[in-house]
Amino acid sequence: MTDHSTPETALTNPMLRLARIAVRFGNRPGIAGRLGGRAHSTLVRHRNWERRFVAECLRAWRETGTLSAIRVLRRGLNIQMADRELAHVLETLERRRPCALLVFGMGNDSILWFEANRGGDTVFVEDDPYWTKMIHDRHPSLQSVPVVYGTRAIDWRRDAVNPTSLILPQRLTAHPWDLILVDGPAAYTRESPGRVQSIHAARRLVAPQGAILVNDCNREAESRICDMILGHLPLASSTNSLRHYSRPPIEKAAPVTRRVQAANDSVRRPLPAAARVVGQPA
């Protein structure tokens, strides 16, 4: 059942209260942390808890700009992407939302991208029926497009030189995409499809002023495939595993995020909006 509750009605909702406690205390040490953990375990027994939890984490993150909400989010949803990369994707999306967002790879993080781009057009590209079903069973309103990759991860050196285009439905080619996140398909075994075709498809589908984010570039294959296929685009930023390609941004309103980071947070403090220059990640 679709949940249409507004923030006002949600305030009286016990599930929301649990989500709030989980987000507020989940990252704290000692008794507070245990309370947050207990709230989270109670929360997960409720149907549709993930959407509430994500909405609450996003609200906390937008209000405080801290990594703490992102940590709780990642642990609570069991997302594979690291905190720092998750923060970068969210900040990039925050500057562009609502937008046309295309995500290669479905997983525990799918509901996060959908909620963070609420009001925009979010579509997922997935080749594995198991993961498609698993995520759709939990979130029937997400839109996904099935694809068939014709590659093996082990062949990336050969394939990246002359990539075979992925066959894409009109849903994906009808308009360009403002932001494309490549976090799929699987590339962790020799026989997995690997990411030549998804990275190549991102290049074809991105809007002229759009951005492409590629995860797992700490692996040799992904980093070299990016060099070969996206190397003509400006590399706006790069963390340990996430590369961000975009042309210089069209100036927009100041980003929502204020960084009030805990001393031990490793994400660098972004420049204030006024100090942003062309070449900052858009």
Ligand SMILES: C[S@@+](CC[C@H](N)C(=O)[O-])C[C@H]1O[C@@H](n2cnc3c(N)ncnc32)[C@H](O)[C@@H]1O
């Ligand atoms: C790196 S995973 C994407 C993981 C997802 N971004 C996350 O953080 O949970 C790439 C592909 O592996 C499959 N997959 C998704 N979640 C997975 C998980 N938790 N463990 C293993 N494979 C996963 C899907 O077929 C997906 O397209």
